[in-house]
Amino acid sequence: MQEKYLPLFDVCYSFDKDDCQKYGLKEITNFYFVEERSENNVYDISYLATYDNRMEEAISIFNYFQENNIKAKAKIFTYPSHPIKELLPKNIEVIHKIIPFGESYQYYLDSKIILDIAHPHQKGLSFRPFEAMGMNKKLITTNKDIINYDFYDPNNIFVIENPFDFSIPETFFKTDYQEINNKIKEKYHIKNWVKKIFSDYEH
Template identity: 25%
Template sequence: MAHKIRAISKRLPFASLHQFWIAEWQKRIDDFDTIVVFDNAATQKLLEFIKSRITKRTKLKIWLWNVPNERIEYLKENFDVYCFDQNYSKEYGLTFLEQFYILDSVNLDEKTDVLRDFYFVGADKGRIQQLDQLAGMIEESELTYQFDVFSDDKQSNRSGINYLDSKITYPEIIKKIQESKVIVEINKDGQVGLTLRALESLFFQKKLITNNVHIKNYDFYHPNNIMIWEHGNLKELEKLTNFLGEPYHQLPTTVTDRYSFRAWIKRING
């Protein structure tokens, strides 16, 4: 291959990651033209370790999947930093690069019965008030929902809001998404980048309710598939029912492929 790339995932604990580097990659480091380190794995110790062993030919890049990042000044002063969020990229002078999704581990051929209309999964992070209001709209419309919220503080008594004290596995989340008609996404204030929920809706052909108004700017946006929810607007109730009744608008594979990991690798290696 003319260009080889290696990505270090944030999902690995640093100790085992460092040992893996010593055991497997130290002897092969010259094989790679580009090395990408994901944010949660990007400890200063690991980055300096890699930096001390690569040649000038090898590019070391950092991918920010989570913002804000408390070490952003150190990262941008020493490395090429890429970020999924446009606002954060602009504020700190980073390179904006769209989010991606890896579909390889999911069996799309496996048929799953639809059990509910709406599904949310995520940490509280100040979302309960919005989730409670949306749940009320759903109940008033006589529709069904399940909101799995990671929180120790039970702030709503609605039957469809489940408070979890431990995380559930990603395959379990995917199963619940496949069992639902609509994925619910509530972004933090100021966040405009694509989240995992938005990409799941794209790849699993599920409808999406989101408070991210900037999603209209993406090529996969279609009003049949994506509803932008205005928290506190009582007129949203009728809009919610109509949205669920509209047929899903099929998108060409050229659009979906743009957000694949393969396409992302090509862009970050460009």
């Protein structure tokens, strides 16, 4: 957090509750851009990330998928000058080129379930839960705070309490996605996110 820049703005927002409390910011969630559906599921589970301190968790989770014959795919970006030293399961691919937004969106759209591994020092929800909502996809996440959101449904969202010791019920993979109430869903669309920003500023 670059605190020295905060006084330059009339209003400052964050999706992270802890940052809001610490720095006096206004809380706002992330959002989804478009609503879309796809039955062309290439993978059961997909995951995109940059190589960082979540790698051990990712390896453990994808080892679980591999051991349980779950068709999962991860693409981890890192620069060639920073090679990944960990031993990776076959379902994790290392890439050295950043995937454009359109391609990453399609990658998630072609998967039945989206995986979200939260940053260890981040309490707020990343874009993944909201993208999953917009795509009408199930979500597996390590962010325990998601149960406090109005769109949380255990039929659609599985929370991994411990990435190194967990089990996902087979029913989670076999049951259909449960539609979210339209009023709740619309609240997280980007158009309403923008409306909130401007309405707060006007007041």
